[in-house]
Amino acid sequence: xxxxxxxxxxKPRIKDAKKLDxxxxxxxxxxxxxxxxxxxxxEKNLWTCGKCGHHFRISADKYTNILTDSGSYVELLxxxxxxxxxxxxxxxxxxxxxxxxxxxxxxxxxxxxxSARVGGHLVMLAVLDFGFLGGSMGSVMGEKIARLTRMAxxxxxxxxxxxxxxxxxxxxxxxxxxxxxxxxxMLAKLDEEGLPHxxxxxxxxxxGVTASFASLGDVIIAEPGALIGFAGPRVIQQTIxxxxxxxFQRAEFLQEHGMVDMIVHRxxxxxxxxxxxxxxxxxxxxRAEDTLEQARKQGL
Ligand SMILES: [Zn+2]
Numbered sequence: 001x002x003x004x005x006x007x008x009x010x011k012p013r014i015k016d017a018k019k020l021d022x023x024x025x026x027x028x029x030x031x032x033x034x035x036x037x038x039x040x041x042x043e044k045n046l047w048t049c050g051k052c053g054h055h056f057r058i059s060a061d062k063y064t065n066i067l068t069d070s071g072s073y074v075e076l077l078x079x080x081x082x083x084x085x086x087x088x089x090x091x092x093x094x095x096x097x098x099x100x101x102x103x104x105x106x107x108x109x110x111x112x113x114x115s116a117r118v119g120g121h122l123v124m125l126a127v128l129d130f131g132f133l134g135g136s137m138g139s140v141m142g143e144k145i146a147r148l149t150r151m152a153x154x155x156x157x158x159x160x161x162x163x164x165x166x167x168x169x170x171x172x173x174x175x176x177x178x179x180x181x182x183x184x185x186m187l188a189k190l191d192e193e194g195l196p197h198x199x200x201x202x203x204x205x206x207x208g209v210t211a212s213f214a215s216l217g218d219v220i221i222a223e224p225g226a227l228i229g230f231a232g233p234r235v236i237q238q239t240i241x242x243x244x245x246x247x248f249q250r251a252e253f254l255q256e257h258g259m260v261d262m263i264v265h266r267x268x269x270x271x272x273x274x275x276x277x278x279x280x281x282x283x284x285x286x287r288a289e290d291t292l293e294q295a296r297k298q299g300l
């Protein structure tokens with residue numbers, strides 16, 4: 001058989017192979033290393049790649065499940081919904097974008113707020129949903145986070161925020177920017193009351209959210225490889241007219257430069273947060289004071 005007829009004979013077989021359909025969603029290609037990952041395995045690894053550690057972007061619902069004690073999460077402040085104060089239209093109407101995002105995510109806004117137990121500790125939890133208009137912060141997100149923080153002050157419990165966002169929502173103009181001041185002011189109040197805020201930065205955490213509550217944690221935790229910054233690298237490069245260092249604006253770079261306290265794999269995220277909550281708890285404070293008191297009595 002000459003080479004040409006051999007190729008001709010092989011061709012249909014290759015076509016046949018293509019017909020073997022893989023059920024949709026059974027496998028997923030890793031964006032980090034290209035490995036083909038089995039969906040069940042991916043779910044077991046909390047949507048991180050077992051080979052290279054790449055963290056896939058996940059919804060606020062999934063994060064809420066991962067972080068909270070089973071059955072303890074109660075969603076709060078669900079009634080707040082965006083209005084369209086500027087009558088904003090770009091390629092689509094803002095109101096249409098909101099409607100589409102609501103349908104897609106099943107939620108009214110880009111942040112889920114609620115109370116929950118984490119390792120037994122009662123907390124107020126705010127989780128941004130990148131799937132809802134890029135997790136952008138408009139008036140509703142700002143108001144929900146401010147109110148949730150006020151509730152934390154009243155209940156004397158910690159606040160945990162998890163960010164995954166493109167920043168302030170341009171469709172609400174300056175009203176979105178004002179949320180930076182509002183959330184920061186309420187977190188300052190939380191701080192005055194001696195209550196902790198744990199800020200988790202997932203990929204990506206940028207713009208006005210980085211410039212406000214996402215960077216105001218007593219402890220700032222980032223997911224590995226997360227892009228964290230205010231303006232994007234291209235804008236910075238054009239402004240300062242200098243090349244940027246390798247890994248610029250990635251979680252690891254920010255930790256090296258003191259902007260992030262810890263980088264925690266998603267599989268360890270809950271246990272690390274429980275340890276931090278244990279550390280900040282009244283019990284721990286009482287125990288520390290007892291130890292100090294005893295040491296004083298013993299003249300140490
Ligand atoms: Zn991978």
